[in-house]
Amino acid sequence: xxxxxxxxxxxxxxxxxxxxxxxxxxxxxxxxxxxxxxxxxxxxxxxxxxxxxxxxxxxxxxxxxxxxxxxxxxxxxxxxxxxxxxxxxxxxxxxxxxxxxxxxxxxxxxxxxxxxxxxxxxxxxxxxxxxxxxxxxxxxxxxxxxxxxxxxxxxxxxxxxxxxxxxxxxxxxxxxxxxxxxxxxxxxxxxxxxxxxxxxx
Numbered sequence: 001x002x003x004x005x006x007x008x009x010x011x012x013x014x015x016x017x018x019x020x021x022x023x024x025x026x027x028x029x030x031x032x033x034x035x036x037x038x039x040x041x042x043x044x045x046x047x048x049x050x051x052x053x054x055x056x057x058x059x060x061x062x063x064x065x066x067x068x069x070x071x072x073x074x075x076x077x078x079x080x081x082x083x084x085x086x087x088x089x090x091x092x093x094x095x096x097x098x099x100x101x102x103x104x105x106x107x108x109x110x111x112x113x114x115x116x117x118x119x120x121x122x123x124x125x126x127x128x129x130x131x132x133x134x135x136x137x138x139x140x141x142x143x144x145x146x147x148x149x150x151x152x153x154x155x156x157x158x159x160x161x162x163x164x165x166x167x168x169x170x171x172x173x174x175x176x177x178x179x180x181x182x183x184x185x186x187x188x189x190x191x192x193x194x195x196x197x198x199x200x201x
Contacts (some may be wrong), residue, residue, distance in 0.1 A: 031122045031159060032079055033114045039073040039081070041167060043196020065091040069194055079114040083126055085151070087192070098139040106173060106190075107131045108151045124155040124169075132175045132188075145184060149175020157198060169194045 033039075044067065066089070073083040085108040092101045110128015117123055130151040135144045153171030160166060173190040 031116045031119055033075045033081070033122070035075055035077050037075040037081075038201045039071075039075075039198050040201070041071050041196055041198035043069045043071075043167060043169070043194040062094040063091065064094075065089070069192075069196070073112050075114075079116075081112040081114070082109070083112045083128070084109050085126075085128070101135075101137045103135045105133050106151065108173075110151065120159050122157045122159075122165075124157060125153075126155070127152040130173050130175055132173070132177060134177055143179060143182065143184070145177035145179045145186070147175055147177040149173060149188075155194075163200045165198045165200070167194070167196045167198050169196075
């Protein structure tokens with residue numbers, strides 16, 4: 001039976017991001033989010049890569065990983081928004097004896113609060129319920145697990161125009177996955193570091 005994988009950990013630390021944000025000066029002008037504003041954004045989780053490893057006397061292996069995130073927010077009140085986040089991560093390890101694929105997804109509805117740092121920069125704090133799934137397959141044999149958890153995160157947005165911003169963010173997702181039929185369960189923690197673009201309407 002395939003083993004339950006550890007969570008995909010992208011090298012990021014929420015404390016480092018928070019410390020950087022605290023060093024930002026706060027001029028009198030502000031980048032507030034008015035009620036009725038809608039934000040749509042997309043980002044990479046810095047997990048897009050392809051590696052080929054070959055050692056003399058051993059079989060070669062090839063690893064491919066892709067990761068992305070899409071989020072949407074609608075501000076019901078000034079600086080307070082309801083949001084929905086979707087992320088997907090897929091990794092494939094191919095060797096002479098077969099291939100192992102691992103696909104995870106997270107859907108996270110929640111609340112976001114905007115804090116203006118100056119007229120061009122905003123800090124977004126968000127939190128919500130995470131709905132998670134995992135599918136692991138080895139040469140056609142697959143297992144699936146699902147479960148819920150809690151996701152929290154920070155984003156720093158730097159506006160390049162009135163309707164577009166560059167975004168850097170970090171998030172922490174703690175959740176439990178289960179397959180009752182197979183009697184499998186696992187507690188996981190994902191840490192992600194994201195770079196992307198947001199558009200405002």
